[in-house]
Amino acid sequence: MGDERHGDPKHSGAVDPVGQGDVNQFTNPGLPPHPPRITDTNPQAEKRAERQVMVLFIISVIGTVLFFFGYFGVGHTGIEIGTKLRLQNTLIGLGTAFAMLGIGLGIIHWAKALMPDHETAESRHEIAPESQRAEAQEIIEQVLEESGMKRRKVLRNTLLGAAAIAPLPAIFMFRDLDRSQLGAHAMVDRLRHTMWSEGVRLVRDPSGLPIKASDVQLGSAFHVIPEGLNELHEGKLNEKAKAVVLLMRLPKDKMTVSPGRETWNVDGIVAYSKICTHVGCPVALYEQQTHHLLCPCHQSTFDLTQECKVIFGPAGHALPQLPIKMDDEGYLVAQSDFQEPVGPSYWERG
Amino acid sequence: MSQTTEYTPKTDVGRIANFVNQRTGAAAAVKEFGRKIFPDHWSFMFGEVALYSFIILLLSGTFLTFFFDPSMAETHYDGSYVPLRGIEMSVAYSSSLDISFDVRGGLFMRQVHHWAALLFVAGMSVHMLRVFFTGAFRRPRELNWVVGGVLLILGMAAGFTGYSLPDDLLSGNGLRIIDGVIKAIPVVGTYISFFLFGGEFPGTAIIGRLYVLHILLVPAIILLMVVLHLMMVVIHKHTQYPGPGRTEDNVVGFPVGPVYAAKAGGFFFVVFGAIAAIAALFQINPIWNYGPYDPSPVSAGTQPDWYIGWVDGALRLMPGVLGDFSFERNVAFPWGHNTFVFNVLLPALGPALFLLGLLFAWPWIERWITKDNREHHILDRPRNAPFRTAVGAAGVVFYCTMWAAASSDLIATHFHVSLNDVTYWLRTIFIIGPFIAFWITRRLCLSLQRKDRETVLHGREAGVIMMSPEGGYSEKHEQLNEYKRWRLVSFDTPQYIPAQPDEDGKITKKEKRRAKWSKFFLEDRVAPVTPAELAAAHDHHEVEGGDHKSLGH
Ligand code: HEM
Ligand code: FES
Numbered sequence: 001m002g003d004e005r006h007g008d009p010k011h012s013g014a015v016d017p018v019g020q021g022d023v024n025q026f027t028n029p030g031l032p033p034h035p036p037r038i039t040d041t042n043p044q045a046e047k048r049a050e051r052q053v054m055v056l057f058i059i060s061v062i063g064t065v066l067f068f069f070g071y072f073g074v075g076h077t078g079i080e081i082g083t084k085l086r087l088q089n090t091l092i093g094l095g096t097a098f099a100m101l102g103i104g105l106g107i108i109h110w111a112k113a114l115m116p117d118h119e120t121a122e123s124r125h126e127i128a129p130e131s132q133r134a135e136a137q138e139i140i141e142q143v144l145e146e147s148g149m150k151r152r153k154v155l156r157n158t159l160l161g162a163a164a165i166a167p168l169p170a171i172f173m174f175r176d177l178d179r180s181q182l183g184a185h186a187m188v189d190r191l192r193h194t195m196w197s198e199g200v201r202l203v204r205d206p207s208g209l210p211i212k213a214s215d216v217q218l219g220s221a222f223h224v225i226p227e228g229l230n231e232l233h234e235g236k237l238n239e240k241a242k243a244v245v246l247l248m249r250l251p252k253d254k255m256t257v258s259p260g261r262e263t264w265n266v267d268g269i270v271a272y273s274k275i276c277t278h279v280g281c282p283v284a285l286y287e288q289q290t291h292h293l294l295c296p297c298h299q300s301t302f303d304l305t306q307e308c309k310v311i312f313g314p315a316g317h318a319l320p321q322l323p324i325k326m327d328d329e330g331y332l333v334a335q336s337d338f339q340e341p342v343g344p345s346y347w348e349r350g
Numbered sequence: 351m352s353q354t355t356e357y358t359p360k361t362d363v364g365r366i367a368n369f370v371n372q373r374t375g376a377a378a379a380v381k382e383f384g385r386k387i388f389p390d391h392w393s394f395m396f397g398e399v400a401l402y403s404f405i406i407l408l409l410s411g412t413f414l415t416f417f418f419d420p421s422m423a424e425t426h427y428d429g430s431y432v433p434l435r436g437i438e439m440s441v442a443y444s445s446s447l448d449i450s451f452d453v454r455g456g457l458f459m460r461q462v463h464h465w466a467a468l469l470f471v472a473g474m475s476v477h478m479l480r481v482f483f484t485g486a487f488r489r490p491r492e493l494n495w496v497v498g499g500v501l502l503i504l505g506m507a508a509g510f511t512g513y514s515l516p517d518d519l520l521s522g523n524g525l526r527i528i529d530g531v532i533k534a535i536p537v538v539g540t541y542i543s544f545f546l547f548g549g550e551f552p553g554t555a556i557i558g559r560l561y562v563l564h565i566l567l568v569p570a571i572i573l574l575m576v577v578l579h580l581m582m583v584v585i586h587k588h589t590q591y592p593g594p595g596r597t598e599d600n601v602v603g604f605p606v607g608p609v610y611a612a613k614a615g616g617f618f619f620v621v622f623g624a625i626a627a628i629a630a631l632f633q634i635n636p637i638w639n640y641g642p643y644d645p646s647p648v649s650a651g652t653q654p655d656w657y658i659g660w661v662d663g664a665l666r667l668m669p670g671v672l673g674d675f676s677f678e679r680n681v682a683f684p685w686g687h688n689t690f691v692f693n694v695l696l697p698a699l700g701p702a703l704f705l706l707g708l709l710f711a712w713p714w715i716e717r718w719i720t721k722d723n724r725e726h727h728i729l730d731r732p733r734n735a736p737f738r739t740a741v742g743a744a745g746v747v748f749y750c751t752m753w754a755a756a757s758s759d760l761i762a763t764h765f766h767v768s769l770n771d772v773t774y775w776l777r778t779i780f781i782i783g784p785f786i787a788f789w790i791t792r793r794l795c796l797s798l799q800r801k802d803r804e805t806v807l808h809g810r811e812a813g814v815i816m817m818s819p820e821g822g823y824s825e826k827h828e829q830l831n832e833y834k835r836w837r838l839v840s841f842d843t844p845q846y847i848p849a850q851p852d853e854d855g856k857i858t859k860k861e862k863r864r865a866k867w868s869k870f871f872l873e874d875r876v877a878p879v880t881p882a883e884l885a886a887a888h889d890h891h892e893v894e895g896g897d898h899k900s901l902g903h
Contacts, residue, residue, distance in 0.1 A: 025881045026839050029832040031595030031602065071454055079430050081451055092458045093630020097623045104619025111612035121600040122387035124587055124727060127490050177545035179555065188540050190550055205646055223646060238550045241526075241645035274646065278670065279530025279694060280551070281523060282648045296648055297527065298666040299759060299769055312770055316670040316678030316693040344530035344694070345678050346540045350687030 031119065039113045049113035053106050060102025067095030188348050192341050194226075194242040196322060201227035202247060202271065202332040210331045211247065216269050221286040222247040224271065226334070242342055244274040244282065245322055247332070250291060254305045261307070264323035266332060271322040272308050275343040276300055278315035293319070316345055388610040389590040389603035393480045398614060400473030400505075402621040403466045404576065407508075410463040411565065417453050419445040420515065420561035422554040431638050439517075439642035442557045446516035446637055461629035467512060468634075469625060471505045471657040478502060482712070482742050484729035486589045488722075492713040494582040497575055499710050504572045506657050511564035513655055516635075517557055520652055522643030525556060527662070531698045534691035552643065589729050592840050594833040598727050653757065661702060663755030667777055668697035701752060705745065712741075719867045720844040733802075734841040736795035737871035743791035744784035751780045792874070799876035802838045806830060806879040807887040839878045846872040 038045045070091025077084040149156050180187060201210045205223040208230045216222065224245040232239060250268045257265070264270070272293070276283050281297035291304040292311070300313030308319035320342050323335035341349055359368045371377045421441035427434045429444065430451040449456035478498060481487055487495035510528075514521045529551045532543045548555025587601050596602045604610045640649070654662050670677055670693040677693035708715075716738065717723055732739040754761065755776045762769040809827035816826050830838070849857045849865035 026836065028597060028840065029594045029836055032833040076454060077430065077451065079432055081431060085451065085457065088454070089458050089461070090630050092455050093461075093626050096458075097627035097630060099623075100619045100626055101623030104616045104621075104623055107612050107616030108620070111609050111616065115609045115612060117604075117609070119390075119595075119602050119604065120387060121595065121602045122587075123600050124598075127585065127725075174545065177548060177555075178541075179548045179553075180544075184541070187544055191540070225646075235550075237552050237643070237645060241551055244646045279534075279665070280526045282646055284648050296652075296759070297523070298662070299773070300670065310671045310676075312773075314665055314668045314670040314693050314697070316676050316691060344533050345689050345691045346533040346543075347536050347538075347688050347691075348540055349689045350680060 031121070034118055037113070037117060046114065049109070053110045053114070056102050056106030056109060058102070060099045060106065063095045063098025063100070063102055065095070066098060067092055070095055191242075191343075191346065191349075194337055194342060195229060195239050196226050196243060196334045196337045198334065198336050199327065200334045201327070202245065202324065202334065203227045203229075205244065206230070212330050213266050213269055213326055213332055214330070216247060216249045216332075218249050218251065219288040220248070223274070241280075242275065245271045246274045246283065246286065246293065247271045248286065248291075248304060250304060254291065256306050258307060261321065261323075263325075264321055264335070266324055266326050269324070269332065270304070271324045271332075271334075272302075272304075272319040273322065273338060273342040274319075276315060277310075277317050277319060277342075277344060278313070280344045283319065384607045385605040386584075387587075387601045387603045387605055389588050389601060390610070390613075391591055393484075394588070395617065396473050396477035396480055398473075398617055399621055400470055400477055400501075401576065401580075402618045403470035403473055403625070404572065405618070406466040406622055406625055407463060407470060408569065410459050410466060411512075411569075413459050414449060414456075414463060415565055417445060417449045417456060418442070418515070418561075420558045422517065422552075422557050434638060434641070437642065440557070442515065442517040443637070443642045446518070450638065458629055461632075461634050462625055463512075464634045465628050465632075466625050467509050468656060469621075471502070471509060474498070474502050474505055475657075478709075479742070479746070483732040483739055484589070484591075485726060485735055485738060486729055487713045488726040489713075489717070490725055491582070491586055491589075494579060494586070495713055496710055497579045497582070499706065501572065501575050501579065503706070504568060504575065508564065508568045508572065509655055509657055511560045511568060513635075513658075514560050515557060515564060516637050517643050518637040519640040519643055519647065519649070520635075520637075522552060522645075523648055523652075524654060524658075526551065526645070527665075531665075531694055534694035534698065536688070536690060536695075552645070587727070589727050591729050592731070592837060594836045596728060598725070601727075653760075656753075659756035660749055660752040661698065663752035663758075663776075664697040664701045665694070666755045666758055666773065667752065667780055668693055669777075701748070705749065708745070718864060719871060721847050721868075722844055728840075730841065733795040733798040734843055736792045736799070736874070737844075739795050740788045740792040744788040747783045747787040748780070751776055751783055755780075796874055796876055799843075803876065803879050806835055806838050807884060841878055843875055843877065844872050845875060 039049050040046075070088050074084055074088040074091065077088060144150055178187060180190075182190075202222075202224045203210050203226070205225040208225075208227070210227065211222060211224070224247045225240060226243050229236065229239055229243065248270060250265075250270060252268045255265070255268065255270075274282050274284075276295040276297065278295065278298055278300050281295050283293050283295045283300075283302065285294040285296060286292075287294065293302040293304060293308065294300075295302075295313065295315070298314050300315035301311050302308040302315070302319050303311045307321060310316070310318060320338045320340050322338055324332050325335050327333045357368065359365045367376075419441050423441050424438055425441050425444050427437050427439055427444050427447065429435075429448050431447055434447065446460075449460055451457070481495065481498065510524070514525050529543055529547065532546065533539045535542065543551065546556065546559070547553040548559070588603070590596050590602060593602070604613075641647075653659070668677070677691075677696070679690040679692060680687050681690060730738075732742075755773070758772045758776060759769055761767075762772045809829040812826045812828045814826040815823055817823055846869050847865070848869075849861045851857050852861065
């Protein structure tokens with residue numbers, strides 16, 4: 001252990017600053033001679049620098065005036081946002097910029113041209129002098145001694161025990177951060193259910209118009225929500241975040257249908273969850289020729305002809321399919337809810 | 351006290367100063383700091399840029415709080431922006447629109463705040479690179495390096511919480527991604543997600559909660575860390591670059607009053623002015639174009655703020671399935687099946703933990719490998735620490751590959767290549783890029799060091815070609831003066847230290863491992879020129895003064 005701290009196990013550990021002489025034999029020549037600036041030698045140059053600084057400060061004043069011109073002169077834009085807002089933003093902004101830059105550059109120029117520019121040296125001090133450390137150690141030992149921490153082991157240990165569990169309530173207080181008042185199991189179980197159930201109509205997002213099987217043409221994709229979603233007053237976005245669906249028609253010969261899913265489509269019309277199984281963005285892009293669905297967030301690509309299996313990108317499983325059928329009036333409806341949780345995967349998904 | 355005659359000031363200012371001093375003893379602080387010496391170098395400005403951007407964030411952010419309403423209650427917009435009138439949205443989004451359109455200067459303040467945030471994290475990042483590549487993190491500044499690293503993380507946290515507040519389409523999508531990442535955490539992820547969002551995503555609680563984090567908790571901790579950071583800078587005194595007159599025991603520079611204070615104070619206004627100018631001329635985050643958050647639509651080609659890009663990019667680089675193998679693993683436990691979402695977990699946590707872990711631990715790693723536990727107040731020129739510079743370059747490439755991956759779709763459309771190919775290439779670079787960068791950078795540093803040696807030994811090429819009476823050509827070389835030479839010879843470069851026996855005379859396994867690293871990192875080494883070498887080189891020039899073979903170096 002000691003070897004890493006001190007470089008040498010026998011060494012005292014005293015701080016050893018990098019030396020000059022031990023690495024190379026050259027001697028430090030000391031600060032180079034200091035050439036005077038022209039403002040130091042030429043009174044005219046000095047006057048000129050002074051004028052430049054003053055001009056910069058005056059530019060700042062002009063900037064402040066420009067700000068007020070933009071603020072009051074343009075005034076409230078009302079609905080004429082197009083040109084007026086841009087103008088106001090530019091005037092206010094450039095006004096502020098000039099006001100600040102004028103002051104800033106002025107001061108810096110002043111410092112560089114007119115204040116003394118001699119570099120000087122100051123010596124460093126030891127950060128942790130040994131005498132202080134020793135005194136501090138004594139004090140700490142005295143404090144420990146007087147407090148009885150060392151002698152009264154029982155007191156110390158019961159205090160430690162008490163202090164260890166006392167914060168637990170503070171942690172459990174956060175349980176109601178979830179406002180549902182559900183038990184742990186029911187809380188997590190919500191992720192398995194959406195608004196879809198037997199007979200719920202597939203309607204267009206956002207208009208809410210129902211969809212007939214005959215409306216769904218090859219190559220077109222419908223953005224779909226469950227009927228009744230728009231009329232919800234509470235939790236509308238929560239439901240929407242789980243229930244959005246993409247509806248497309250596939251040529252029958254292009255479809256692979258796994259056992260058990262034979263009846264989930266209506267004549268090649270299929271519905272899949274629109275929530276990416278990666279981390280939940282809407283899978284918004286449908287490539288008609290390839291029948292690929294693409295998530296714009298991290299480019300997960302799902303192959304519609306293979307039941308939306310992942311063929312590229314970071315998603316870990318296929319988009320869940322919504323079983324659909326046709327109702328008596330020829331509108332598309334759900335047969336049931338999704339058969340698996342939609343969206344990103346999670347521990348309890350199983 | 352009553353014994354001595356009290357000092358009576360003559361002027362009004364003097365009277366006030368005296369009054370304050372008698373009650374606070376402020377004279378001691380003036381004595382301590384008034385003429386304190388600060389070294390000057392352009393690369394020391396990055397930390398200041400970060401600091402000043404942070405102040406501007408506090409100022410502009412406070413202004414915004416007077417108008418922003420973090421409620422997720424539903425409302426119908428009726429402000430000045432006609433295209434969105436009557437649309438259902440959250441109060442948070444509507445109040446952000448009001449700030450943009452119905453509060454004079456509100457748009458400007460929003461843009462100042464956002465640009466300042468980008469600059470804040472950028473300033474910190476570049477500052478951190480400066481500290482790393484110059485070795486300013488070495489003893490006694492290791493803790494300040496750690497504080498700086500914490501600041502960098504906090505800066506990203508502040509940025510992300512802020513980005514989410516306006517509740518527009520993009521910010522909601524960002525939150526959705528965070529939700530998905532959180533859910534991937536084994537055992538507790540689902541609960542954390544519910545607790546964070548107050549129930550299922552998106553709920554109606556998240557904006558209010560992020561608001562408290564964004565305007566209170568995170569800035570307060572940042573402020574605390576900045577204070578700690580600057581206190582330590584005062585305690586350690588600033589490092590300085592090597593140069594004539596500069597030693598490990600002194601600080602060469604300008605006194606705080608007046609020159610350093612004027613330059614640093616002036617620089618605050620310059621940073622403020624620059625941010626104001628950018629905010630005046632360049633639009634950022636036009637939330638009215640995106641619309642309110644809705645889980646259904648999303649626009650392609652949208653980008654997160656730059657400092658989040660690397661995490662987003664890492665998510666993109668990870669393949670979810672390879673052939674039939676899915677990185678999403680369902681595992682049977684005695685109580686049922688649970689899911690490990692490695693395709694999200696690995697990229698979201700892996701690179702971040704690796705990079706940040708290495709960053710925090712580096713001062714100790716380097717000390718362990720080099721066995722150098724001395725105090726360093728003189729900075730390294732990056733070339734004089736080839737191993738460190740190479741490691742840094744590898745880290746930069748690692749980071750930048752992820753960062754580029756966050757724009758893989760833009761790269762693909764811009765260069766008309768397939769998105770999948772871009773991803774495959776980036777995956778390759780992600781894995782081998784850092785090694786290549788390490789190797790190239792080390793070679794580069796070593797040759798720069800050799801060039802420095804040449805310059806010291808044979809002088810600088812003066813650009814004058816001379817013809818000798820015999821008709822040969824040679825370039826005239828100007829010998830360096832002692833000040834210039836000192837810059838090139840006054841460095842100390844660590845050497846390979848073979849495994850050392852410990853007190854019991856045994857060589858531990860750990861020590862052997864250290865020696866391996868030491869060999870790998872430090873075996874190739876260029877030593878600084880010694881006076882003896884210089885003298886020999888000069889003799890050589892004199893003895894063979896007319897020899898034109900000296901042309902070929
Ligand atoms: C809020 C963010 C930050 C602020 C306001 C800030 C500010 C400063 C300032 C003004 C200095 C003195 C001058 C200079 O060298 O630039 C400094 C020094 C230092 N900073 Fe930071 N910094 C920040 C973030 C960081 C980060 C991210 C790191 C590294 C992980 C870091 C590590 C250091 C170290 C080690 C020093 C001492 C360097 C020396 O004396 O040369 N800082 N910081
Ligand atoms: S959320 Fe769809 S790819 Fe990441």
